[in-house]
Amino acid sequence: DTAVSQTPKYLVTQMGNDKSIKCEQNLGHDTMYWYKQDSKKFLKIMFSYNNKELIINETVPNRFSPKSPDKAHLNLHINSLELGDSAVYFCASSQIAGEFNEQFFGPGTRLTVL
């Protein structure tokens, strides 16, 4: 039933560690996204992939590396975690080809770096 799913829902880790967040969509969309929501609730796009190809990269540090094994999955790997990476990360998907481009969001992953 779930349209856009993310795992894990919560992630608590130490500074300097490497972690991954997984995202899957079953809507048949051709484009997937990662957004970051900071402690003030401000939402900002990080990346988007269309049919496994990177199309948006919003000056995100190199420590963040998205990977799309197929168009239904977009994972986010973060190296050398820093305190400032603590945030809620949302995955989203949409169909770019066509008239309606509504984006649908996953439930979010709350990352806490200690």
Added chain:
Amino acid sequence: GIQVEQSPPDLILQEGANSTLRCNFSDSVNNLQWFHQNPWGQLINLFYIPSGTKQNGRLSATTVATERYSLLYISSSQTTDSGVYFCAVDNTGFQKLVFGTGTRLLVSP
């Protein structure tokens, strides 16, 4: 880049009251969406409305693209309407949604 401003930043209502939330944007858009972020953090799609008017139950939205604003109307508000309402727009054609800072709504019984 495009600027998105939402007003008011905070709104407190009694249950049953009506309200209007506004979203102004600085350039023409090809996508505009309204979201409700509930107290559990989930982003719920309300409307996909780059232009025109739509209604869904107690909620309706109007976007006047030529004047670069959108309005979200909530009628007969309920406590479950509490949360943050975001407007998000794209003007690139690549679906790069730019979010406003949101309107925080609290509906008290």
